[in-house]
Amino acid sequence: MSVRFSCLLGILLTWSCAPTAPPIFPITELEYPSSLNVVRRADWGWKALQDTIPQHTIxxxxxxxxGVFFPEDKDPVAYLRHLQEWSRTERPWMDIPYHFMVDLDGVIYEARPLNYPGDTNTTYDPTGHALICLMGNFEEQSVTQAQWNSLVNLTAYLARTYSxxxxxxxxxxxxxxxxxxxxxLYQYLESGELQKQVRRILEQP
Ligand SMILES: [Zn+2]
Known part of the structure; x- marks a missing residue:
């Protein structure tokens, strides 16, 4: 074998056998005020993205x-992990369809990175929407006071951050x-109470 051929073979073997690095997808990381009780993705066992869709602007x-009744003794982290797995295997989605999820105690969990549009089983286009999901079925149960407080504060934070x-x-x-x-939950949007409480925060200096 000529020197030149063996070098070429060596380069080809090295190239084809080299381990491929996992892809790195851009993720917008937010700075939250200490008043927001946020659990970051890394702290609840969120699995890294395997693919993405085009980014958007909020x-x-x-x-x-x-949409599922959430009993008080259900573990929200186990629920989130299952939801992520379901979204990626049973649905054709890149991740949990919502950007934030709020449990009965008002703990806010980061879910899908905010720079990617959410997903839906219905017919609207969620591009440009920041999606906040409260755990529970509010046709059957009531929003807890802690969920309400977190919803108001998170909405105000997002409204301010993205104008x-x-x-x-x-x-x-x-x-x-x-x-x-x-x-x-919808009654507070319909009556304008959520908008009023969010506006009250936004008007604070
Ligand atoms: Zn919905």
Whole structure:
């Protein structure tokens, strides 16, 4: 074998056998005020992205419920891990369909990175929407005081960070045929109470 051929073979073997590094996808990491009780993705066992979809820019905030009755003794972290697995295997989604999930104690969990649009089983286009989902089925159960406080504070934080006008703060059912976010939660959007409480925070210096 000539020297030149063996070198070429060596280069080809090295190239084809080299371990491929996992892809790195851009993720927007947010700075939260200490008043927000946020658990970051890395702290609840979120698994890294395997693929992505085109990024977007936030111009709306849309409120959801998870749509499944959430008992007080259910473990929210186990639920999140299962939801991520389900989203990636049973649904054709890159991740959990929502950006933030709020448990009954008002703990806010980061879910899908905010720089990627969410997903939906319904017909609206979530591009440009920051999606906040409260755990529970608010056709059957009531929003807890802790969930409400976190919803108001998180919505205000996102509205301020992305300059979202409050007329773009809506519920899922404002965009398509669905019960989401459930009547006990939707009443606060319909009455303007959520917008009022968020505005009160935004008007603070
Ligand atoms: Zn929804």
């Amino acid at each position: 111009s709306r905030i849309t409120i959801h419920h998870s 979202v006008p409050l007329w773009n703060l809506k519920g899922h059912k404002d965009y398509t045929e669905t019960l989401c976010p459930g009547k006990d």
